[in-house]
Amino acid sequence: MAIVTVDFDGTLFQGNSFNVMFKAGQREFTYKQWRTVYGNLTKAAFLGTVKGKQAFRHQFFKGFAKTFKGKTEEELDYFFETLVELGEKDVHYDLLEKVKDHQAKGDEIILLSGALKPFLKAFIKKLGLDVHIIGTELMYYPNKICTGEIGPIVNGDEKVKKVKEWIFHNKKKGYLPQADQQMIWAYADSESDIPLLEFVHYPVVVNPKADLKTVAFQRKWPILAS
Template identity: 30%
Template sequence: MKAKPRVAAFFDVDETVIRGASSWILTRELFRHRFFGVSDLFFAARHAFMYVVLGEDQNRIEHVKNRALRVMAGHSRQEIMAISEQVCDLLEKKLFPQAQGLIKRHLAAGHDIWLISAAPAELPQMLAERLGLTGGIGTQIAVKDGVYQPQLASELMHSQGKRETVIALAKERGYDLTQCFAYSDSDNDMPLLTLVGKPSAINPDIWLRVRAFQRGWPVIDFRRRSRISKILQKVKARRRGLELKGLDQ
């Protein structure tokens, strides 16, 4: 009897699995631990805001990457791992409940599940471990004698970098990519989404929304459902308040 092909689901992290940008949360924690000054924090905040408003941009990502490498250089990996634990505590609070439900369905189906992000590799790896997933893939910063160096040890895990990494992983693990799933919010992940047989757009930016519509891909918006849910909760709470007030009269 022929064995079933191995299937994997690849999840982008920011605005797909969690609300917001994991790199910004990491930046805030690094600032709190005095890795850098106020000017660097404002730089990161501005780019985090532009990411939310305008989506990802290759030139901006390159600029942020170079500045981040200068910040990390000279610090021990042990320091970063300790801070990453704190960051993951915050990330878990930002998980979209719908994403958690989707992940559970893949787990129930026996699929491997990978988080894949441009953030430093420690974050997706640690978050994946906490969620009981197969693994996390991120950008690896060079380390020498336990200390970070001002250069990368891998491709930037973004756009084409994600695609090439997943191709290599599929060969290593025996995945049938035509049966695999991929989820992302960003048009920059088109190289990954077009690689698998079952792509979906989650909370997509405008360009990915258009491309997904053109290709007939599923489009899922967790944020819209979250807003509707909050409105309904407020309406229910108001009704309960009115009911209680009526009982007091």
């Protein structure tokens, strides 16, 4: 049995969840929600200038999540189903078949992404996949009303941390064999995924941009193109 981690944005999903969220927002958002988005865009642009692209993405992501404050789980489920409808055409179907091949062999599949977990759940449901999901958590009050806050963004080293935690907890429950019997795969597309690709036994780079492609060639990591 292997553990297979699959990234979402740029990997299983060849589009960009930020763009899809914008399109869904154009259909659903109020003026007040857009004001929240653009207010945080200014803050994100400043952080991007000082700390780089990832800081920009993280701050903008947090700002977008604030538009969900006060929404129920049911309302947000509807919103994320709209995202899936907009993004379904951008599924990497060759990779989807590889995921199904892994499942047929009895491997454990983890969709591992910085995207919001409710979005990932809606997408996987649409694809008819039964996989584990590790994504950025959208936070709720005990009455299941959204707080507008998110948990740690699952990106970079955080992905490695989350996989280690998942393995530890599932081993403790007796769901996984011993570590020396496990092989871990990763399908990912981004330079920020290098810590994960270095951690696993079988890294596979999917449609990489130039920087990651160079690293993949240097380290002889296989490349999967669409």
